[in-house]
Amino acid sequence: MKFMLNGFSEQIEGCAVTIQELLDRAQEDDPAVIVEVNGRFVYRKDFQTVTVQEGDRVEFIHPSFGG
Numbered sequence: 001m002k003f004m005l006n007g008f009s010e011q012i013e014g015c016a017v018t019i020q021e022l023l024d025r026a027q028e029d030d031p032a033v034i035v036e037v038n039g040r041f042v043y044r045k046d047f048q049t050v051t052v053q054e055g056d057r058v059e060f061i062h063p064s065f066g067g
Contacts, residue, residue: 004057016051022058023047034061 002011005022012025019035019042022028035042036059042050052058 001052001054003052003055006058006060016053018048019050019052019058020047022052023060026060028060030062032063032065034063035059036061 001013001015001017002009004010005026019037023033023035035047036057037050037052038057
C-alpha cells in the first residue's frame, strides 16, 4: 500500500494500517502529537481504529508550546 506521510511517499505491506501502528513504526511518542488524515483531525481515542488506505495523506503535527 502506498500513501503520503508528512509529505513523503511511503509504502508498507498490507492493505490497511491503523494510525497507532504508524505512530509505533515511526517511534513517535510525543503525547501532544496531532494527527490528520486527508486534512481531517483524528481524535486520540480513534488512533486504534482509524485506518490509512491506499493514497491517503497522513500528517503528524507537533504543536509548539511556550510563551
